[in-house]
Amino acid sequence: MTEQPNTPTNETLPDDLVQLDASLRTLALHDQQMPSDMAERIAQRTCPILAGNRATRFRSSHNPQPYQLVRWLMVGLPLAAAAGITLLVVNIHSTTRPSPNSSDSTIRLAQLETQLDAQLDTWEDLDALWQDDAFEIELTTLTLDAASLDASAAMDADSWLGDVPSDEEQDS
Amino acid sequence: MGALESGPQLDPATVAQWVQAARDGDQNAWRLLVRAYSPRVYALAKSRLRRSDAAEEVTQSVFATIAQHIISDTYDEQHKFEPWLFRIAINRIRDVIRQAAREASPTRLRLAAREAVIDDTSHDALETDADLALLREALEQLSPPDRELIELRYHGSMGFAHMASLLDEPYGTLLARHHRALRKLKTIIQTLQSEQHSKHHMTQSGLQHHQHQPQHTTPLAGENT
Numbered sequence: 283m284t285e286q287p288n289t290p291t292n293e294t295l296p297d298d299l300v301q302l303d304a305s306l307r308t309l310a311l312h313d314q315q316m317p318s319d320m321a322e323r324i325a326q327r328t329c330p331i332l333a334g335n336r337a338t339r340f341r342s343s344h345n346p347q348p349y350q351l352v353r354w355l356m357v358g359l360p361l362a363a364a365a366g367i368t369l370l371v372v373n374i375h376s377t378t379r380p381s382p383n384s385s386d387s388t389i390r391l392a393q394l395e396t397q398l399d400a401q402l403d404t405w406e407d408l409d410a411l412w413q414d415d416a417f418e419i420e421l422t423t424l425t426l427d428a429a430s431l432d433a434s435a436a437m438d439a440d441s442w443l444g445d446v447p448s449d450e451e452q453d454s
Numbered sequence: 455m456g457a458l459e460s461g462p463q464l465d466p467a468t469v470a471q472w473v474q475a476a477r478d479g480d481q482n483a484w485r486l487l488v489r490a491y492s493p494r495v496y497a498l499a500k501s502r503l504r505r506s507d508a509a510e511e512v513t514q515s516v517f518a519t520i521a522q523h524i525i526s527d528t529y530d531e532q533h534k535f536e537p538w539l540f541r542i543a544i545n546r547i548r549d550v551i552r553q554a555a556r557e558a559s560p561t562r563l564r565l566a567a568r569e570a571v572i573d574d575t576s577h578d579a580l581e582t583d584a585d586l587a588l589l590r591e592a593l594e595q596l597s598p599p600d601r602e603l604i605e606l607r608y609h610g611s612m613g614f615a616h617m618a619s620l621l622d623e624p625y626g627t628l629l630a631r632h633h634r635a636l637r638k639l640k641t642i643i644q645t646l647q648s649e650q651h652s653k654h655h656m657t658q659s660g661l662q663h664h665q666h667q668p669q670h671t672t673p674l675a676g677e678n679t
Contacts, residue, residue: 295633302636306607307608310608310609312586314611320496320510321489322485325488328484328488328518328520329481331518331521331522332521
């Protein structure tokens with residue numbers, strides 16, 4: 283059985299205790315008669331505890347936006363200043379040193395790119411050639427041919443100069 | 455058979471609103487809370503400590519503790535504000551009694567008791583019913599658990615459901631304990647009344663004896679002279 287806090291209970295007291303119950307209620311009512319200003323005095327003395335909490339809550343819950351704004355300003359302002367100075371320097375640099383004609387630069391860049399592409403193509407072709415075995419064989423054949431041509435040319439020269447005496451023979 | 459009615463209980467929802475508003479810094483809500491409960495806490499402390507200043511100090515201390523718990527967000531006892539409040543009050547009163555007993559020498563205890571009687575007499579001057587003094591004396595002679603039960607019920611104006619929650623006892627057990635405590639109190643009162651009657655009778659007899667003695671002595675004195 284449970285008693286609701288605000289409703290009288292169905293439990294009853296024996297008759298012999300009813301008088302005592304009434305006397306105890308009278309005594310309790312008498313003791314509950316506080317001096318008139320005591321409750322207000324207690325409320326006033328304990329209010330600062332709640333006020334302290336309110337200040338803490340205000341700092342922690344209502345001030346985050348200004349606090350975060352200041353924090354962002356502290357970080358953002360130096361960054362903005364640095365960016366501004368950089369832009370200023372770039373701007374001054376561009377005004378004091380005339381930049382080349384943009385169209386000429388573009389053409390020159392395009393030419394350089396074309397040349398670079400051509401060189402890359404050449405290197406790629408050479409690389410492809412070296413990858414090919416037939417090219418290597420052909421190159422070897424050519425080398426051997428060149429060597430044999432060189433040897434035959436030397437023999438022809440010797441045979442053409444065969445009757446010419448040497449320097450020692452001429453001296454003697 | 456008399457019905458056991460609960461005390462001036464407040465709507466738990468209203469109390470919860472006051473607590474929430476006080477937590478948000480509403481001083482008016484806090485004042486309502488203090489005004490609603492401080493007389494009951496004060497009466498509980500006054501009955502036990504017998505001193506108005508000590509009772510006020512305890513009451514203020516209890517509400518300071520309540521305020522601290524409320525603002526620290528540790529109060530999570532939904533709709534159980536009253537048992538929580540009186541648990542704090544009971545613990546604080548026990549602490550004060552324990553501290554007084556530890557610090558006080560027998561001489562100081564006698565002085566404190568005398569001061570308490572003087573303090574109580576100032577209130578007794580307002581009492582028209584002399585039986586209240588007898589009732590206080592009888593309450594003093596109850597065992598501490600029984601006295602606490604009676605004082606929570608009457609001075610704290612607590613309902614049995616809240617008392618069961620506070621004392622962590624089954625509802626039926628609490629009702630039985632309450633009846634037993636009342637019967638013990640009644641027995642003590644009857645004993646005190648009979649003692650007072652005997653004293654009164656003896657006093658009356660003594661006065662009569664004193665009033666009659668000169669009549670006997672005078673003649674004796676007269677005989678002697």
